[in-house]
Amino acid sequence: MNEFSQWSSLHLICLLACLVAVIATIVAGIKLRKRPTWEKRVRYGLAFGCLFFWVVSNGYGFFGGRLDWSESLPLHFCNLANLLGAHALMTRHCVSQGLMYFWTMALCSWAFLTPSLYVGPAHLWFWLFWLYHLFIPVATAWILVSDRFHPGWKDCRIAVLLTLAYMTAMAALDAFTGWNYAFVGATKPTQANLLDFLGPYPLRLLWMALIGATLFVLLTLPWLGSSPRPSRPTP
Numbered sequence: 001m002n003e004f005s006q007w008s009s010l011h012l013i014c015l016l017a018c019l020v021a022v023i024a025t026i027v028a029g030i031k032l033r034k035r036p037t038w039e040k041r042v043r044y045g046l047a048f049g050c051l052f053f054w055v056v057s058n059g060y061g062f063f064g065g066r067l068d069w070s071e072s073l074p075l076h077f078c079n080l081a082n083l084l085g086a087h088a089l090m091t092r093h094c095v096s097q098g099l100m101y102f103w104t105m106a107l108c109s110w111a112f113l114t115p116s117l118y119v120g121p122a123h124l125w126f127w128l129f130w131l132y133h134l135f136i137p138v139a140t141a142w143i144l145v146s147d148r149f150h151p152g153w154k155d156c157r158i159a160v161l162l163t164l165a166y167m168t169a170m171a172a173l174d175a176f177t178g179w180n181y182a183f184v185g186a187t188k189p190t191q192a193n194l195l196d197f198l199g200p201y202p203l204r205l206l207w208m209a210l211i212g213a214t215l216f217v218l219l220t221l222p223w224l225g226s227s228p229r230p231s232r233p234t235p
Contacts, residue, residue: 029145054082085139098155
């Protein structure tokens with residue numbers, strides 16, 4: 001109960017619980033398409049959840065003597081995804097929707113498969129970690145199912161450019177400070193992760209960019225030829 005290790009029975013239980021939550025979101029999104037009042041309530045409830053757990057999870061690292069400038073700032077992609085998810089849900093802005101889709105599937109999914117988590121259910125951080133990450137795929141599921149957002153090549157191009165721009169900014173910050181925000185610094189998490197296979201720093205940054213861009217392209221292909229429903233701002 002005090003420790004967490006990747007691909008343990010506890011990890012598999014967490015993944016199953018997250019999968020059930022995403023499936024429930026998809027079912028609810030489909031059922032509420034013709035019930036706009038309830039759809040709006042659930043939409044704003046999910047947006048509130050994104051914001052609430054962003055505040056609580058990041059606040060946890062700032063108080064109680066846990067402040068560490070190299071780890072506590074909300075600068076990782078998953079930190080930004082909570083804010084992005086809330087914005088996409090509340091406004092239905094196409095750029096936010098596109099970024100949420102690509103970041104969730106290509107970037108934030110690694111937080112579920114290879115989580116940088118060391119403590120078990122006996123610690124508050126265990127629950128905050130999973131809850132704030134869970135709202136990322138849940139928000140994306142709602143965007144895809146309820147808003148019927150279908151990413152195209154334009155969404156892919158914008159997502160690639162914005163993601164590379166943010167990676168560049170974080171790489172410069174990490175190089176200057178010795179930190180590792182967005183995992184583009186010289187150090188690596190101690191637990192197993194994809195970075196272990198990408199070679200030494202800084203060459204692995206090139207591989208990260210190429211792999212990320214390739215994944216974005218592959219994630220666009222299944223939607224080509226579909227009939228997207230235009231996103232509309234919520235009044």
